[in-house]
Amino acid sequence: MFKDLVCGMEIKKEEAAASSVYKGKEYYFCAQSCKEKFDQDPEKYIKKEENQGHKGEDEAGEHRSKISEPSKAERIDIPVAGMSCASCASAIQRGLASLKGVEKANVNFATSRATVLYQPQLAKPEDFISSVKKSGYEVGTASLELPIRGMECASCVQKIERALLQTRGVTKAVVNLATEKAKVEYLPSETNIEEIKRAVESTGYKVLEFAPSEEVEDPERLIREKEYKKLKIKFIAGLVLGLLVFFGSTRHWFPFIPAFLSNFYLLWILATPVQFWVGWQFYRGAWGAFKHRNADMNTLIAIGTSAAYFYSVTATLFPSFFEAGGIKPEVYFDTSALIIVLIILGRLLEARAKGQTSEAIKKLIGLQPKTARIIREGKEMDIPVEEVLVGDKVLVRPGEKIPVDGVVKEGKSAVDESMITGESIPVSKEPGDEVIGATINKTGSFKFQATKVGKDTALAQIIKLVQEAQGSKAPIQRLADIISGYFVPIVISIAIATFIIWFNFGPFPALTFALLTFVAVMIIACPCALGLATPTAVMVGTGKGAEKGILIKGGESLETAHKLDTIVFDKTGTLTKGEPEITDIVNVQAYKEEEILKYAASAEKASEHPLGEALIKRAGERKIKLYEPTDFQAIEGHGIEAMVGGKDVLLGNLKLMRKRKIEVKDLEAKAEKLASEGKTPIYVSLEGRAAGLIAVADTLKENSIQAVEKLKRLGLQVVMLTGDNRRTAEAIARKAGIERVLPEVLPEDKVHEIKRLQSGGRIVAMVGDGINDAPALAQADVGIAIGSGTDVAMEASDITLIKGDLRGVVSAIELSKRTIRIIKQNLFWAFFYNTAGIPIAAGVLYPFFGILLNPIFASAAMAFSSVSVVSNSLRLRRAKL
Numbered sequence: 001m002f003k004d005l006v007c008g009m010e011i012k013k014e015e016a017a018a019s020s021v022y023k024g025k026e027y028y029f030c031a032q033s034c035k036e037k038f039d040q041d042p043e044k045y046i047k048k049e050e051n052q053g054h055k056g057e058d059e060a061g062e063h064r065s066k067i068s069e070p071s072k073a074e075r076i077d078i079p080v081a082g083m084s085c086a087s088c089a090s091a092i093q094r095g096l097a098s099l100k101g102v103e104k105a106n107v108n109f110a111t112s113r114a115t116v117l118y119q120p121q122l123a124k125p126e127d128f129i130s131s132v133k134k135s136g137y138e139v140g141t142a143s144l145e146l147p148i149r150g151m152e153c154a155s156c157v158q159k160i161e162r163a164l165l166q167t168r169g170v171t172k173a174v175v176n177l178a179t180e181k182a183k184v185e186y187l188p189s190e191t192n193i194e195e196i197k198r199a200v201e202s203t204g205y206k207v208l209e210f211a212p213s214e215e216v217e218d219p220e221r222l223i224r225e226k227e228y229k230k231l232k233i234k235f236i237a238g239l240v241l242g243l244l245v246f247f248g249s250t251r252h253w254f255p256f257i258p259a260f261l262s263n264f265y266l267l268w269i270l271a272t273p274v275q276f277w278v279g280w281q282f283y284r285g286a287w288g289a290f291k292h293r294n295a296d297m298n299t300l301i302a303i304g305t306s307a308a309y310f311y312s313v314t315a316t317l318f319p320s321f322f323e324a325g326g327i328k329p330e331v332y333f334d335t336s337a338l339i340i341v342l343i344i345l346g347r348l349l350e351a352r353a354k355g356q357t358s359e360a361i362k363k364l365i366g367l368q369p370k371t372a373r374i375i376r377e378g379k380e381m382d383i384p385v386e387e388v389l390v391g392d393k394v395l396v397r398p399g400e401k402i403p404v405d406g407v408v409k410e411g412k413s414a415v416d417e418s419m420i421t422g423e424s425i426p427v428s429k430e431p432g433d434e435v436i437g438a439t440i441n442k443t444g445s446f447k448f449q450a451t452k453v454g455k456d457t458a459l460a461q462i463i464k465l466v467q468e469a470q471g472s473k474a475p476i477q478r479l480a481d482i483i484s485g486y487f488v489p490i491v492i493s494i495a496i497a498t499f500i501i502w503f504n505f506g507p508f509p510a511l512t513f514a515l516l517t518f519v520a521v522m523i524i525a526c527p528c529a530l531g532l533a534t535p536t537a538v539m540v541g542t543g544k545g546a547e548k549g550i551l552i553k554g555g556e557s558l559e560t561a562h563k564l565d566t567i568v569f570d571k572t573g574t575l576t577k578g579e580p581e582i583t584d585i586v587n588v589q590a591y592k593e594e595e596i597l598k599y600a601a602s603a604e605k606a607s608e609h610p611l612g613e614a615l616i617k618r619a620g621e622r623k624i625k626l627y628e629p630t631d632f633q634a635i636e637g638h639g640i641e642a643m644v645g646g647k648d649v650l651l652g653n654l655k656l657m658r659k660r661k662i663e664v665k666d667l668e669a670k671a672e673k674l675a676s677e678g679k680t681p682i683y684v685s686l687e688g689r690a691a692g693l694i695a696v697a698d699t700l701k702e703n704s705i706q707a708v709e710k711l712k713r714l715g716l717q718v719v720m721l722t723g724d725n726r727r728t729a730e731a732i733a734r735k736a737g738i739e740r741v742l743p744e745v746l747p748e749d750k751v752h753e754i755k756r757l758q759s760g761g762r763i764v765a766m767v768g769d770g771i772n773d774a775p776a777l778a779q780a781d782v783g784i785a786i787g788s789g790t791d792v793a794m795e796a797s798d799i800t801l802i803k804g805d806l807r808g809v810v811s812a813i814e815l816s817k818r819t820i821r822i823i824k825q826n827l828f829w830a831f832f833y834n835t836a837g838i839p840i841a842a843g844v845l846y847p848f849f850g851i852l853l854n855p856i857f858a859s860a861a862m863a864f865s866s867v868s869v870v871s872n873s874l875r876l877r878r879a880k881l
Contacts, residue, residue: 002027005045006034009155022046030153073103076169077116077189078126080107080132081227083530084347087296087488088137091289096129099123108736109528110535112224113189115468125187126171137290141171144193146182147403148175148200148206159203167199179651194386218500224351231348238278238344242337245270249334260606264316264331271333275309279340295488297528301343303492304522307857308336311515330512332519339523339859346863350532365457367438372403375447392450396441398825404437404453411446416437420458420549420802462802466546475559476823487525491838495521495624498842507592513843516855520841524858525834529865533826536562536873541819548881549802550812557798561782561816563763567711568742568754568776569807570768571722571729574786575736575806576698578769580610582618583679586670596692598624600684603642603649606632611682611696639682650685657683657690664690678731682826701737707806708737714813721745721753721776750776767809784809811881818879826869833865 009030016028018035023041029035089107096105101122107114129139158174164173169190175182197207212510248261285298312331319329372385375393385403414426417439437457495518502514538555545552569575585593601619604612606629629642639652657664662685671681679695719740720733729743754776757764766780777783777797785797786804801808845851
């Protein structure tokens with residue numbers, strides 16, 4: 001075998017289409033075009049082959065050295081269609097978890113999504129898709145047909161297919177050389193059209209322009225819409241046929257109905273499409289569960305309706321069998337048909353309501369701009385936002401959305417960031433400032449350099465965090481999951497017991513009573529209400545949080561937050577602004593305030609200390625013209641000295657003044673008073689004489705006092721943690737309204753303070769800026785990080801506040817309390833409904849009141865129990881935080 005050096009294809013000598021001799025060696029090619037390319041530059045292809053050979057050896061060596069090293073686990077989200085209850089989700093989850101290489105599998109019924117954490121060396125996405133399909137459910141993949149130019153041989157096909165299949169999220173790729181097209185099946189949640197195009201073009205071939213068949217920004221929405229349309233068609237068809245069967249079966253109630261409509265054979269013909277077309281999904285689901293030795297809600301519906309249907313078929317074909325036993329043959333085609341129609345209606349309403357629970361994701365996805373105006377090689381051009389690269393210069397005009405994240409290079413403007421941070425006031429932007437994609441430019445035009453594009457932008461990270469949170473499970477759901485696992489077998493056992501009791505001890509006709517109660521018990525049981533109780537509330541709760549700039553990482557964080565009894569705040573940058581401000585200027589009689597500020601700020605111009613920035617900022621606010629300092633000297637641990645306007649200026653602490661023998665006795669009392677207020681006094685001397693004091697403080701954020709007050713009103717203990725000395729710390733805490741202070745705590749000791757509080761039985765939340773607070777955030781029961789809006793994925797925290805407003809902490813806790821209250825209501829009604837409904841369906845009221853539940857009413861009750869749970873969860877959308 002010989003290798004075609006141009007395309008890489010392995011060919012036999014006798015099958016080669018062409019050959020060339022170069023430097024005495026003969027080379028063989030699969031096509032004439034490959035030979036022509038080789039002849040143009042033989043050295044290029046020979047060197048390329050030699051380099052690949054060396055690279056292969058290096059990679060083999062690396063592979064051998066890394067064989068024993070565990071690879072990093074990857075996560076994949078798979079949209080799943082066809083789930084009807086928590087038991088379905090459990091069956092899929094068990095199938096996925098049993099696969100080799102899978103570390104963790106979680107299937108969420110409410111979001112119709114499976115999340116798998118796996119080792120890429122041991123498992124592939126196609127294995128997961130195959131597992132879901134084997135369980136009897138569909139996977140929400142999208143398909144795409146790409147026209148490709150430049151393919152010449154079978155090797156080109158292999159090359160492109162290999163590149164496509166190596167692309168994350170692509171599950172199937174078939175390239176056809178004759179039609180010059182590639183058919184690609186992929187998971188829209190993992191990749192997109194632009195990434196697939198780039199994979200093809202990276203192999204050296206050109207993807208021609210084409211119109212995608214469908215929009216795949218929100219794969220879950222597409223699945224829901226398709227499922228909703230299918231259910232709607234089935235419901236309308238089933239309703240028409242079901243009503244005809246109902247009226248034909250109840251002609252004694254409706255004498256105006258034509259007599260032919262009550263013919264058993266006609267009723268059979270009308271009921272059959274409802275049973276086996278409208279209700280086919282129940283049979284398919286039941287068979288999928290049976291193959292895995294499982295039973296779910298589909299099993300209950302399939303058995304229950306089939307019992308009524310086949311009893312009726314028997315009564316139609318063999319009436320004499322019933323007559324021999326003295327029983328008038330009756331048919332219950334209306335029961336089986338209307339049960340299916342009502343359950344489909346419930347699914348339809350449930351699908352619509354579940355769609356509303358993910359409104360937050362829809363809103364976030366809707367924020368994404370479609371195009372960007374970039375400048376390349378001096379030319380302006382409009383391109384799809386997916387094609388923007390890091391480093392591109394982007395032009396934004398007034399009223400336009402900023403397409404990606406970046407840093408302003410030219411121009412000034414005000415930007416509305418409310419859709420990301422929740423802050424309604426536009427933020428001014430100048431060269432050097434960061435801008436966030438999807439925010440709106442209000443006034444001027446500016447140019448910025450793209451720093452984050454695609455899945456790395458702040459908006460993409462927020463969408464990802466919200467999707468992950470909505471797909472997670474709260475610990476409170478474990479009880480419902482355990483019960484739903486045993487629920488169906490128990491219900492089937494109760495239904496069989498009910499049939500036996502009624503058949504043996506029931507009044508005449510016992511068989512009819514036994515059948516109706518058996519069907520009613522099978523149909524009224526509703527594990528899906530249990531399955532929806534928690535995840536729908538988590539979905540709405542996390543979505544509501546995202547709208548308010550509160551990113552909650554998952555159901556567990558949301559649940560734990562409602563139990564909190566202690567909130568620990570880091571001081572600097574969390575309770576306070578994190579930057580010093582001039583609060584007081586005290587002058588001695590010989591000098592004016594402006595004179596002191598002018599000399600002090602001028603001296604600090606050469607300093608890099610934050611105090612210098614505060615002085616210069618205040619001088620700028622007062623429009624004071626500053627001198628250029630000379631002979632600047634930083635005196636470590638004490639202050640600075642410089643010549644300003646021909647005068648010797650000294651700024652520093654009391655130790656520095658005493659060391660230089662400058663008399664400051666008149667200022668010491670004032671300095672002590674300022675220090676007791678949490679301010680840092682700085683002495684100023686001019687020409688060796690005391691000129692005055694400048695007090696500096698890291699002031700509280702505008703909303704800190706209000707946030708602390710609200711937290712205390714919720715019954716929480718508020719604690720302040722800081723590295724400051726006790727006097728300064730207590731002064732700040734007093735202003736904020738905080739009674740308990742933990743002062744002089746080094747960054748590395750913060751985690752020990754959190755542990756100490758926890759050891760006293762406290763459930764603790766730590767609120768910090770996420771930098772040196774990371775260990776403490778991770779140790780706390782709930783870590784709440786203050787985000788900047790451009791770096792929302794703070795690994796150590798459970799909750800991220802996109803803007804720095806501490807009232808978000810209050811909102812997060814209130815949201816948690818409301819969500820858990822809704823979950824408890826949902827679980828109560830789901831348990832109560834099943835606990836009360838099953839005995840009534842079994843006929844427990846009949847001996848006392850003569851009441852027997854019709855299976856049709858049982859199906860209506862079951863269908864609307866799920867809808868009521870979802871509707872209750874949707875109340876969270878109206879919550880005011």
